[in-house]
Amino acid sequence: MLGTATVGSVALAGGTASAAVATSTKFDLTAPSSELLREIDLQDVRVLQSFSFDNANKHIYTVGLVQEYRQLPGESRQYTNAERSANGDLVVTRLDLTGAEIGRMYLKGFGHGVSIAAEPSGNSAYLWTETDAVAETDANNNTNGWGTKLARFKFANGAVLTTGSSQLTKFSPVSGADRTTVAIDPVNSRLAVRYRASNVFKFSLYDLATFKSGTFTPLATVTQPTGSAYSDFQGFTSLGQYLYMIDGNAYTYANNTTTTPNNPDGNTYITRIDWNTGSVSDRQLTKAGQSLYYREPEGLAIQIPDTSNMAACRLVMGFASENSATDTDKMASLYYKSSLV
Template sequence: MADDKRIFSRRSVLFGGGATAAAVTAGGAAWALRPGQESGSAFGFGFGSGWRGASQPVVGAFDMRTGAEVLAPSALFNSTGPQSFAFDDTNGQVFTLQTVQGGLLLDGEAGPVAYGDRKSAGDMCLTRMTGSGITLGHMYLRGFGHGISFGVEPTGPRTYIWLEGRADPKSGYGRTVVRVPFRDGAVLNSSDESVRHFDPVPGAADVCPALDLAGGRVLVSHQQGGLHRFSVYGMEDFLAGRFTPAQTIKAGVQVKEEEWFQGCALHGDYVYVLTGKPYTGKNGSNPRKSGGNTYVSAIDVRTGRPQGRHHVTVAPDLPYREPEGLAVRQAASQPALCLGFSVKAHDRRELTVYGFTV
């Protein structure tokens, strides 16, 4: 949501002009680099201002001209705006994360808590929905983070949620990765003994995961040393506490006000990145007539090279239209890269999702 410029300055990332060259570490025989090798600027390429300015129809593996509504505007369990979403393709369900709305009194609290305090504490509400947006259940997650991205892992009768944990009280963003079972109606604290914290990048900030279940991989977005990085891990190694990444993309970062980081996804050979803001008034920096400033970019995890960037203008008439979340849906006849928008509806925000096919 666009009500805290201080918080969102931490989400800003520029994949464009003036950025330093991307670097990647890769492990395993399938990749050109040796385990632990870091290329730095040795590749001899950067993002370049021309690449930033271009809007290419194909980004990574997906054709951005194929946008179609996947989820009609749907209410979440709380009235606040969505931060991200993830698919349970096995059961045909959608999960969403949002900051807990203000004025609620949850188990163990002395009184209702204001929205700003919820946000800075990293208190989130998780909603479970059908593929058509009907609410099936919810769960409160206190002290976990902001929810820029997360993952859903269906395992037999249980569904596990991969998300950030141990929120930084200064920012409300997570510092670890956790894997917790979904329990309808539960209130879970990040500090509970039952919550296992994975710390793949000690000391990192703004940590959030995404899953590539088809490839058995975990993507971890994080800030370290003032730079935004994406690290890729094998899921089995990650769960065993072996945190040597198969790849780490060290994207050149230059914080720009017009580029808010709004989500990421991993599919095949590419990390996909979502940036953008909500519409402003006609005299603002992002008026409706501009088509918005939502962009989807791709980076090849094998080389660190940018692999397309597209100005997403689908559904221009949505009210408010803030990009919120990026995920790959596998259940259809072919995979789809799906982008969420937060939209205004009466006294609440809702989530709508658009998909783009290969």
């Protein structure tokens, strides 16, 4: 296993570090969406935060916060939802492509689960997540743990890892950054990293093999777009020349007895950003999963249904959902776009 990679710091200015990303096709964000999985149960009942595909082994990995009163091995007591959130305690669920659960593990003190990435290895995968969470209280007085570094570790069914576990390889690509999360471009073997530096969110793109060796030289760096048009950031992924970002909120309802949202179109948007220029090349409202009772966007990932045809990819959107106002256990639903232009 590689040693802990904390070498060097990379000074990243706003905008693009270098126009080093080859021209590629892009997902047509105006194309209709298709359903992949609807209302799948995960290991714990809190909101899906993000997901990733092991395309080689046909597995899906999801991550969310540990549910209330789940007592893990080695723990002396049960913890509330608020305590789990503040500590950054996560649960990873491994699914097959039908949505059946085929494994799970727990990560204590890692972060909020903003993004997870799967790197296939044999018949399993190495997972990339945030780690070394630091608690931060927002304007609504909610306290969450957010990762300050990245971790890579082999999925191990039933395992409970802490930030000090020997199975982890840690990476700190940007000195002084926090809110550090990761996604993989599985076609081009690249790693996209989102982080906050000097209170500004940025994304950097790296060659995966070079990054794992401890050399953190980005192919490109862009600043996350902001403004009144953007609501809550909910995830990102990358394919070729383009970075994709999802933002939005759950539907709101007039009361707990209706299934008609106040805003039936929702406010979930997919944004496409050119790695070489940092500019937004398209931004579209998505109505995927519009019939879900509860519908909160949670994560983006690239799926390759047939690895013998790497050019046929899907941009998959995740949504947290629930059955009704009286049954609030959260489930996961996945929808995708596959039209490349």
